[in-house]
Amino acid sequence: MASVSTTTPGTDWEYAPAPESREIVTIQPEYNLFTGGEFVPPASGEFFTTLNPASEEPLARVAQAGEADVDRAVAAARQAFETSWGRLPGRERAKYLYRIARAIQERAREFAVLESLDNGKPIKESRDVDVPLAAAHFFYHAGWADKLGYAGFGPDPRPIGVAGQVIPWNFPLLMAAWKLAPALATGNTCVLKPAETTPLTALLLAEVIAEAGLPPGTVNIITGDGSTGAALVGHPGVNKVAFTGSTEVGKQIQQAVAGTGKRLTLELGGKAANVVFDDAPIDQAVEGIVNGIFFNQGHVCCAGSRLLLQESVADAVLDRLKRRLATLRLGDPLDKNTDIGAINSRQQLDKIEGLVAAGEAEGAQRWSPPCRLPAKGYWFPPTVFSGVSQSHKIAREEIFGPVLSVLTFRTPEEAVAKANNTPYGLSAGIWTEKGSRILWMAGKLRAGVVWANTYNRFDPASPFGGYQESGFGREGGRAGLAAYLDA
Numbered sequence: 001m002a003s004v005s006t007t008t009p010g011t012d013w014e015y016a017p018a019p020e021s022r023e024i025v026t027i028q029p030e031y032n033l034f035t036g037g038e039f040v041p042p043a044s045g046e047f048f049t050t051l052n053p054a055s056e057e058p059l060a061r062v063a064q065a066g067e068a069d070v071d072r073a074v075a076a077a078r079q080a081f082e083t084s085w086g087r088l089p090g091r092e093r094a095k096y097l098y099r100i101a102r103a104i105q106e107r108a109r110e111f112a113v114l115e116s117l118d119n120g121k122p123i124k125e126s127r128d129v130d131v132p133l134a135a136a137h138f139f140y141h142a143g144w145a146d147k148l149g150y151a152g153f154g155p156d157p158r159p160i161g162v163a164g165q166v167i168p169w170n171f172p173l174l175m176a177a178w179k180l181a182p183a184l185a186t187g188n189t190c191v192l193k194p195a196e197t198t199p200l201t202a203l204l205l206a207e208v209i210a211e212a213g214l215p216p217g218t219v220n221i222i223t224g225d226g227s228t229g230a231a232l233v234g235h236p237g238v239n240k241v242a243f244t245g246s247t248e249v250g251k252q253i254q255q256a257v258a259g260t261g262k263r264l265t266l267e268l269g270g271k272a273a274n275v276v277f278d279d280a281p282i283d284q285a286v287e288g289i290v291n292g293i294f295f296n297q298g299h300v301c302c303a304g305s306r307l308l309l310q311e312s313v314a315d316a317v318l319d320r321l322k323r324r325l326a327t328l329r330l331g332d333p334l335d336k337n338t339d340i341g342a343i344n345s346r347q348q349l350d351k352i353e354g355l356v357a358a359g360e361a362e363g364a365q366r367w368s369p370p371c372r373l374p375a376k377g378y379w380f381p382p383t384v385f386s387g388v389s390q391s392h393k394i395a396r397e398e399i400f401g402p403v404l405s406v407l408t409f410r411t412p413e414e415a416v417a418k419a420n421n422t423p424y425g426l427s428a429g430i431w432t433e434k435g436s437r438i439l440w441m442a443g444k445l446r447a448g449v450v451w452a453n454t455y456n457r458f459d460p461a462s463p464f465g466g467y468q469e470s471g472f473g474r475e476g477g478r479a480g481l482a483a484y485l486d487a
């Protein structure tokens with residue numbers, strides 16, 4: 001499949017194809033569940049198929065874990081907590097985490113290609129963002145494992161026990177690392193359920209974990225659909241639930257966990273404002289806007305999906321933004337020049353199309369650069385809506401696709417009021433050359449993460465999490481350790 005430039009005809013630069021080879025990856029026809037340190041067939045005997053969303057090619061059949069499998073995985077995790085991993089001193093746990101981190105680095109190309117095949121994201125993102133950050137997460141938490149007594153949680157903070165962890169499809173390996181690394185560093189054992197459409201890198205990570213020699217049952221990876229996730233979070237043997245995904249499912253999980261004594265952290269949706277003032281460096285801001293909403297096809301919970309432009313520069317910024325979007329290349333995720341890959345699933349594409357139709361019906365102006373979409377697979381062109389008002393559905397609901405809603409403001413107070421006019425509160429961006437204005441804005445924005453003159457920057461040392469319907473609890477940094485300690 002060739003990458004297709006969105007460039008206007010006549011100004012097109014012809015790029016030669018630059019495909020990353022998929023030879024490095026061996027995809028097995030069928031994957032079992034990783035429980036008790038080995039791959040075991042599901043009790044039900046049921047499997048489902050995971051696809052390449054860029055071509056709709058079936059990649060593998062993957063085990064569907066049922067209640068008996070969840071039981072077995074939780075029992076294995078309990079045993080490891082009580083007899084092996086839970087008894088290791090921090091300095092020993094650290095060795096295993098360093099080993100996993102190094103193995104991810106050694107097999108980085110393999111992880112990156114597999115991630116792009118199963119998820120549809122461009123190889124330059126899986127190679128330069130997802131995989132290095134996943135390794136960094138294990139390195140960072142390995143460093144904490146023997147220093148927990150100095151982290152401000154008392155001299156001897158204890159782990160919670162068995163963690164049940166459910167993750168989404170937008171950053172499959174990275175989310176697995178965000179969940180596993182802090183849980184293991186603090187001495188917990190884990191049962192992780194990856195998303196149904198993107199299980200393959202978590203299963204490759206299971207292989208790495210087995211090779212790293214962690215005591216059997218320390219990490220269990222069980223694949224399946226939402227019913228597997230529900231069985232895991234509802235299992236009485238789980239002491240701590242960690243979930244990343246939609247607000248709707250987050251609410252169901254909160255209800256399921258209420259009154260059980262289980263600890264819970266939820267990292268849910270977002271509808272972040274990316275605010276550009278008239279004194280911002282416009283070219284830099286345009287790059288930040290593009291990175292904010294078109295990175296990972298907009299399948300990002302903290303995406304800058306609402307662009308707030310100060311009225312005096314709105315036309316100039318929009319103009320430059322459109323010119324920049326015309327240079328983005330959409331197509332084969334394995335091509336190293338591709339900027340925009342495939343939408344992860346038919347279901348997600350339907351959701352994006354539905355919300356975009358609502359935006360048009362409500363009167364916002366839709367614009368996309370000229371763009372030919374590949375015939376097979378799930379694709380959506382980069383899209384900008386101007387003339388958006390706060391009551392429009394596209395200004396309120398998480399689209400989770402490459403769709404930007406543009407609003408305007410006149411004063412900083414109005415920018416704050418509009419930015420905070422959302423049930424979410426995960427992230428925000430500020431573009432201005434005035435440091436004082438950045439500090440003033442950051443203090444007023446109700447968002448867990450505020451970026452200034454940059455966007456979508458992640459670091460394992462920096463806590464990440466939300467307010468309101470974006471969930472609660474933090475991942476990363478010292479704050480992230482607290483979620484896995486009985487402190």
Ligand code: NDP
Binds near residue numbers: 252
């Ligand atoms: P979900 O919240 O449904 O999925 C996230 C994870 O939870 C998946 O592993 C899923 O399994 C699992 N799951 C589903 N139902 C339950 C349940 N009742 N109990 C426990 N676990 C469950 O997100 P979707 O993939 O369906 O995406 C829907 C929308 O959610 C997107 O359009 C987007 O707006 C938003 N979203 C937000 C994310 C974020 O990071 N904030 C991430 C992903 C989606 P399975 O894969 O089988 O469904």
